Amino acid sequence: MDWDQLDMDPRVIAAIKKANLRSIKEVLNLSGADLQRLTKLSSADVQYLLKAVSGALRKNSVLTALQLFRDENLSTSQRQKLSLGCPVLDGLLRGGIPLTGITEIAGESSAGKTQIGLQLCLSVQYPREHGGLGSGAVYICTEDIFPHKRLQQLIERQSQLRVDVPHDVVQKIKFGNSIFVEHVADIETFHDCIAKRINVLLARGMVRLVIIDSIAALFRCEFTAKDSVRKAKYLQIFGAKLHRLSSMFQAPVVCINQVTDTMDESRSGDRCSPCCTGKSVVPALGITWSNQLLMRLMVSRTGHLVQPAGDAPHRSTLRTMRVVFAPHLPQSSCCYTVNLEGVKGMRMETPT
Template sequence: MDWDELDLNPKVIAAVKKAKIKSAKDILNFSGLELQRLTQLSNIDVQHLIVAVSATLQKPSVLTVLQMYREKELFAAQHQRLSLGCPVLDRLLKGGLPLVGITELGGESAAGKTQISIQLCLSVQYPYKQGGLEAGAVYICTEDIFPNKRLQQLIDLQHKLRTDVSQDVIKKINFGDNIFIEHAADIDTLNNCIAKRVPILLLRGLVRLIVIDSIAALFRCEFAAKDSVAKAKHLQTLAAQLHSLSSRFMTPVFCINQVTDAVGDQAIGQTHVGVLDKKVAPALGITWSNQLLMRLMVTRTRSNEQEACAGEGLASCSQVVRTLEVVFAPHLPQTFCYYTIGLEGVRGVQDKLQMC
């Protein structure tokens, strides 16, 4: 550090140089008494030194979103996304998942939620140029056991799914070694995993993606309708921990959620009418919804709509056509696209996005 650039008395600068202190970090690592002993300066002079050094490291306190958008090259992390491993799905999400925040994927059983989650666990391991984060993923199961057989099948067929990546790059990635699987059978185990085990993996740089499959299962089992207040507090605490980890380590949090049929006044304000006009409400209510950055929904199409899609060349009749829909996000419109699930993974099947 160039001490002469600091707005300090020359005798203070001379004392710092004589003490052979080389950087601002050294100044801030020493206590006031230690600096007095090293520099032979008075307490007042040492305090002026600390304030001057701190001022050089202080970042601007106010930064607008417009500034960040216009200066993308200076704020690369804020514009970076985690690819879903498919150009059509990435186009729907304008690049993929944001690195900071909680993304929810809701939908009925067999809609493809776990398939998308596993594909993300593989995609995160790719180089930055291919939409990955060059790290692994932690997958927390709260319901069923982790589908190891399906994971291995996807790993073996990565060369067919990711045709945009050279074979040499794919062969160098040990996909199976970089997915850390946790099973949480109750809320206490889940909280312990999020608070203690996951941070260790993040600190060591081993993972850059957190998946919870599913977020609703434990809360539905352990809380009755009369326990809504306690349930809300636990949800807020868990979400705060997830937000903290996501922000600190620039790590996407991807939570699978279940849905319920909305009947009468059920889930007022939470009812979602999807592209198939089927009224469903994501589980956990508005308390959980308020913690989300982005909500996505997946749906299996009805048979007549599947035939129509096949007629348009979107998919063969032997494949089940599904939809991935953006319900809300601060940076995306309400849109959806079709996709299918094959042996090699999840693929979008329509280049033109549809407005809801």
């Protein structure tokens, strides 16, 4: 640390150098009494020193409650979102996925979780004015083979159907070359992946989106009921690392999660609604993982079939997306379908 770069009294700087304190971290790790003993400074000088190094360490100014309420800080603004590539689903989420924090998409098999993840991989590559972030995505697979064939279908169809994006812009986007696929099968490999490889991709600006499919698969076999404390520790470690990456690089982290059955019949809702499955399930991994999330979305597959718009020859299964919790959204829901064009929301009245 070059202490001469700090705007401090030369007398205090000389005392720090004489005490052989080489970094701000060393200074802040010492108590006021220890600093006085090492530097031979007065109590007032030590307080002055601590205030100066703390100000140098803090890169961003403190935000007031009024500024947060008005959403004035661009780095944390809820207006900054990643589009899902569908105006109906974007409307449900008031713009899309927040750029900082962990968003969970939980649901049963065949609910459309992976389809949403693939669509986000394409959306992130569009320019900001078209709902993207102008960068690539990294897709971490923990159990299944990455669906390359389905991705190619989406690339071909969406390059034809995104009428809101100029054709020359679409042609410049190399969808397939901007999606990095990582395969991990255990806790240690996953930890190494997010701590090293993903960090490098984000730091180089090659990706701005991290998708994990699925987070629950990592804990399915390695932990028993007796390992609950160790499991909770790993969940907290992973949550902290993912939050740090997301905040540092303004990159959304989307975790796909599985569900488990619950006996709570009150959660089944209105069985007469076309967007209700009548099933009662909860996301896996429990309360420890829930506390790591910024936003939780639940997706479900219903037993209803609808005729999709356009020339599609077959009817599609109706699915529903529900906002369980988010700091900026009310609990609400909407229906959607999955077809060759991707995930498409449907404008219809649904219960919350």
